[in-house]
Amino acid sequence: MLETPRVVENGNIGPVNSAKVPRYSGEPTFALLPRLRDLETEGRTADIKIIGAPFDTGVSYRPGARFGPSHVRQSSRLLRPYNPGTSTSPFAQVQVADAGDMALNPFNIKEAISSIEEDALALTEDGATLLTIGGDHTIALPLLRAASKRAGEPVALLHFDAHLDTWDTYFGADYTHGTPFRRAAEEGVINSSALCHVGTRGPLYGKKDLDDDEAFGFGIVSSADIFHKGVGEVVSMLRDRIGNSPLYISLDIDVLDPAHAPGTGTPEAGGMTSRELLEIFRGLRGLNLVGADVVEVLPGYDHAELTGIAAAHASYDLLSLMADLRANA
Numbered sequence: 001m002l003e004t005p006r007v008v009e010n011g012n013i014g015p016v017n018s019a020k021v022p023r024y025s026g027e028p029t030f031a032l033l034p035r036l037r038d039l040e041t042e043g044r045t046a047d048i049k050i051i052g053a054p055f056d057t058g059v060s061y062r063p064g065a066r067f068g069p070s071h072v073r074q075s076s077r078l079l080r081p082y083n084p085g086t087s088t089s090p091f092a093q094v095q096v097a098d099a100g101d102m103a104l105n106p107f108n109i110k111e112a113i114s115s116i117e118e119d120a121l122a123l124t125e126d127g128a129t130l131l132t133i134g135g136d137h138t139i140a141l142p143l144l145r146a147a148s149k150r151a152g153e154p155v156a157l158l159h160f161d162a163h164l165d166t167w168d169t170y171f172g173a174d175y176t177h178g179t180p181f182r183r184a185a186e187e188g189v190i191n192s193s194a195l196c197h198v199g200t201r202g203p204l205y206g207k208k209d210l211d212d213d214e215a216f217g218f219g220i221v222s223s224a225d226i227f228h229k230g231v232g233e234v235v236s237m238l239r240d241r242i243g244n245s246p247l248y249i250s251l252d253i254d255v256l257d258p259a260h261a262p263g264t265g266t267p268e269a270g271g272m273t274s275r276e277l278l279e280i281f282r283g284l285r286g287l288n289l290v291g292a293d294v295v296e297v298l299p300g301y302d303h304a305e306l307t308g309i310a311a312a313h314a315s316y317d318l319l320s321l322m323a324d325l326r327a328n329a
């Protein structure tokens with residue numbers, strides 16, 4: 001077996017060394033990071049784990065998010081170890097690893113939801129922070145359940161999405177990609193005084209959608225608000241709302257304008273740019289981020305890897321926040 005040369009800093013095993021092995025060759029783990037199982041073979045573990053949740057049985061429109069994890073990994077090959085947006089080297093600060101994909105039943109939503117919760121709990125048993133790559137937005141419910149169990153309290157939520165995803169049912173189904181946050185509110189796994197949607201836009205079924213949403217405690221920073229107020233003001237509003245609560249970030253890639261993320265299942269015009277999204281993330285530095293997901297990437301509708309690259313970069317900035325927090329804990 002050929003040894004793979006890797007970047008090793010502070011004793012942390014980082015990405016494949018791209019000065020020695022071209023980035024387009026070899027297995028695409030996220031950012032060419034080591035696999036968790038390889039670290040475990042050497043008796044090590046990881047502080048931050050990236051896990052794929054290939055599941056799209058909860059979608060109401062275009063299917064295909066089950067191929068999201070492998071697409072985002074493929075689009076993450078060009079990421080580099082130093083993040084000038086945060087002035088940090090996330091993979092040198094702490095050990096980050098790719099834990100592969102969960103094996104999820106595509107024919108039984110309830111079973112898949114329980115597997116996701118169990119797998120998320122197993123992966124965080126050693127105190128690791130989890131970044132999950134979906135998959136459709138249904139997966140956020142079991143991930144929030146697991147995050148609140150680990151935090152020992154309901155978690156704050158920043159939900160980046162064109163949609164509210166607090167609808168009640170579709171065709172009588174309770175567990176879909178349009179309903180995870182209503183279920184999470186009903187189950188008491190999210191903190192009703194620290195919730196905000198960011199980037200919402202597009203037509204709704206009725207005014208009741210907004211009234212119900214507000215009753216669950218959600219604030220809204222719409223896509224239009226980001227345009228009118230600007231990133232700086234939005235960041236300070238979000239920081240005020242979240243305070244020191246354990247925070248979960250759920251990123252539906254359709255929060256970006258279809259020009260920036262065409263490869264998604266329920267696209268809406270008038271979204272933010274990838275630059276605005278990354279700048280908002282960078283403004284959240286220091287908040288008590290305990291977990292995150294990046295969902296709704298559909299390679300079948302992606303062009304020129306636009307959506308995959310946006311999702312890979314957003315994931316990288318989320319990892320940078322997590323790594324910085326853990327390194328300075």
Ligand SMILES: N=C(N)NCCCC(=O)O
Pocket residue numbers: 060061136137163165177178252254265266296
């Ligand atoms: N993309 C997500 N997560 N949800 C959108 C549901 C919109 C609808 O079917 O009306």
Ligand SMILES: [Zn+2]
Pocket residue numbers: 161162163252254255266296
């Ligand atoms: Zn959405």
Ligand SMILES: [Zn+2]
Pocket residue numbers: 137161163165177252296
């Ligand atoms: Zn969503």
